[in-house]
Amino acid sequence: QKEVEQNSGPLSVPEGAIASLNCTYSDRVSQSFFWYRQYSGKSPELIMSIYSNGDKEDGRFTAQLNKASQYVSLLIRDSQPSDSATYLCAVQASYNTDKLIFGTGTRLQVFP
Amino acid sequence: DTAVSQTPKYLVTQMGNDKSIKCEQNLGHDTMYWYKQDSKKFLKIMFSYNNKELIINETVPNRFSPKSPDKAHLNLHINSLELGDSAVYFCASSQINNEQFFGPGTRLTVL
Numbered sequence: 001q002k003e004v005e006q007n008s009g010p011l012s013v014p015e016g017a018i019a020s021l022n023c024t025y026s027d028r029v030s031q032s033f034f035w036y037r038q039y040s041g042k043s044p045e046l047i048m049s050i051y052s053n054g055d056k057e058d059g060r061f062t063a064q065l066n067k068a069s070q071y072v073s074l075l076i077r078d079s080q081p082s083d084s085a086t087y088l089c090a091v092q093a094s095y096n097t098d099k100l101i102f103g104t105g106t107r108l109q110v111f112p
Numbered sequence: 113d114t115a116v117s118q119t120p121k122y123l124v125t126q127m128g129n130d131k132s133i134k135c136e137q138n139l140g141h142d143t144m145y146w147y148k149q150d151s152k153k154f155l156k157i158m159f160s161y162n163n164k165e166l167i168i169n170e171t172v173p174n175r176f177s178p179k180s181p182d183k184a185h186l187n188l189h190i191n192s193l194e195l196g197d198s199a200v201y202f203c204a205s206s207q208i209n210n211e212q213f214f215g216p217g218t219r220l221t222v223l
Contacts, residue, residue, distance in 0.1 A: 022196040032209060032210055034210075034212075035125075038153075042216075043202055043215060043217050044202070044214050045214070046211055046212070046213060047116060049209065049211055051209070053216060071201065074200065083188050086153065090212075092210050094168075097210060098145075098160050098162065098167050098168055098206075099157055099160070100157065100170055100210065100212065102154070102155040102156070102163060104152070104153065104154050105153055108167065
């Protein structure tokens with residue numbers, strides 16, 4: 001089992017729709033979770049961090065965390081073509097808190 | 113601009129050569145990292161330093177040697193380059209809550 005799993009996609013959604021990106025992780029004791037956006041040929045950009053169960057909203061982005069199910073998701077409301085990118089889920093390792101373990105990313109395509 | 117910067121942006125070299133990549137951050141962070149992103153876009157940590165002290169050293173060939181002259185700089189030296197070293201190398205830094213900020217990347221191509 002991979003430590004952090006994401007569906008590679010592509011996830012295609014029409015402009016204006018809600019895009020839902022999912023991530024599961026294996027380390028039950030992990031405490032910190034992050035979503036990064038990576039445009040093609042660019043570096044990962046931190047867009048959300050979440051540390052406790054529930055929802056965290058920032059503009060059009062909502063991160064959801066369920067530690068019991070070892071599941072973290074990212075919702076993008078009113079999706080725009082400019083949101084088309086690869087979204088990387090990252091989980092802080094419990095055995096070394098300086099270490100982030102990344103999923104392989106989900107490619108999102110928002111079409112006009 | 114406050115940021116993480118890397119040089120060079122592109123590096124093309126022959127097998128067997130030795131090369132270095134430099135990283136600097138002016139965010140005042142204590143921890144810096146090197147990541148490798150392979151052709152399948154998988155991002156994997158290689159090293160981390162906290163205030164010039166090596167914290168993480170993943171299973172990386174000893175041809176790769178990081179060096180941190182001060183907490184704002186973390187360089188990566190690679191000896192005897194191999195074809196499989198071709199990848200994008202990202203530097204990152206963090207302070208609180210492990211929110212890591214990435215540099216623009218160095219695309220290394222070994223011929």
